[in-house]
Amino acid sequence: MINIRLDIQYKGTPYSGWQVQPKETTVQGLIEQAIEKVTGQKTTLYAAGRTDAGVHALGQVANFRTAPKLPPEKYREALNFYLPAAIRIMTSAEVPDEFHARKSARWRRYRYIVGDRLTALYHEYRWEYPHPLDMERMNRIAAFIRGRHDFAAFCRVSSQKEVNDCDVLESRWNRVDDTLVYEVKANRFLHTMVRSLVGTMVDAGRDRDYLTLESFQDIMDSLDHTRIKTVAPARGLYLLAVGY
Numbered sequence: 001m002i003n004i005r006l007d008i009q010y011k012g013t014p015y016s017g018w019q020v021q022p023k024e025t026t027v028q029g030l031i032e033q034a035i036e037k038v039t040g041q042k043t044t045l046y047a048a049g050r051t052d053a054g055v056h057a058l059g060q061v062a063n064f065r066t067a068p069k070l071p072p073e074k075y076r077e078a079l080n081f082y083l084p085a086a087i088r089i090m091t092s093a094e095v096p097d098e099f100h101a102r103k104s105a106r107w108r109r110y111r112y113i114v115g116d117r118l119t120a121l122y123h124e125y126r127w128e129y130p131h132p133l134d135m136e137r138m139n140r141i142a143a144f145i146r147g148r149h150d151f152a153a154f155c156r157v158s159s160q161k162e163v164n165d166c167d168v169l170e171s172r173w174n175r176v177d178d179t180l181v182y183e184v185k186a187n188r189f190l191h192t193m194v195r196s197l198v199g200t201m202v203d204a205g206r207d208r209d210y211l212t213l214e215s216f217q218d219i220m221d222s223l224d225h226t227r228i229k230t231v232a233p234a235r236g237l238y239l240l241a242v243g244y
Contacts, residue, residue, distance in 0.1 A: 001065045002065065002072070003063055003064075004063060004075055004092055004093070004094060004095070005063045005095040006031075006045075006062045006064075006089050006091070006092050007059065007089070007090045008062060009059075009060070009087075009088045011056055011086040011124075012053070012054045012057070012234065013235060015027050015086075017055070020032070028047065030087060031083065031087065032064075034079045034082035037082050038069075038070070038078045039066045039067070039069055040069075046062060046063050046064070047062040047102065048061040048101045048105045049239050049242070052237075055238070056235075056237065056238045056239070058111075058240055058241075059239060059241040061101045061105070072092055073093060074092070075089070076090070076091055105242050105243065105244060106244060107169060107185055107243040108242050109239075109243075110183070110194045110239055111181060111183050111237075111238045112183075112236050113179050114127045116133070116178050117130050126179060126235065127198075127233050129202065133206060134204075135180060137205055139173050141200075141204055142173055142182070143172075146171050149168070150220070151193050151220070152223040153220055153228065155191050155225060156191050160225075164190060164223075166189060166190065167187045167188075168185070169186060171184045183240070192231055195231050195234065196225075196228050196231050196232075198232040199228065204216065
């Protein structure tokens with residue numbers, strides 16, 4: 001058996017997230033079906049991050065084990081033949097047997113895109129929010145997020161773990177033309193964590209009286225997800241890269 005790493009891009013809009021679900025079309029499910037057609041074997045595909053329904057990926061990483069039937073680099077072309085255009089294998093390569101896309105990852109980087117106007121072309125790829133936002137206020141909160149914190153307040157209660165600490169290495173907003181772009185890099189992320197953070201920061205950027213840095217800290221310290229008023233829509237979120 002050999003261990004194959006896949007680097008994957010996908011448009012999340014048509015799918016019910018990454019993870020296989022009964023009676024739902026998912027990215028993992030479609031790639032596993034393609035692997036079975038290429039190799040003749042059922043296999044489990046392990047991903048660096050289980051993206052939610054509607055979330056996109058520019059740098060998802062996954063691995064699977066199989067009997068060697070093709071040169072490792074040929075799995076890219078073979079799998080793409082069976083995959084829809086919204087899912088593309090960018091590279092395939094053999095990796096050491098101990099490599100595991102999720103367990104071996106040291107960090108993940110996500111990007112969230114907020115557009116400041118409504119468009120005909122980009123509404124599936126960003127949160128179109130045609131209201132003035134104070135990026136300076138949003139960046140003060142983004143800077144506070146850096147470091148190690150308990151992010152239970154920004155995770156759905158049903159998905160919270162025994163330990164909800166994450167070490168955030170980078171967190172910043174930038175403006176690019178008509179978009180605000182948030183990038184965050186951490187050792188791990190909780191379910192809906194980035195979208196809950198973005199929604200809360202956008203609320204702060206819209207309404208000066210609603211949320212200050214001090215009240216944001218109070219929400220974080222509360223560990224109470226019901227304090228989150230806005231969860232940003234999935235369509236603006238991208239899994240950008242994974243580090244090993």
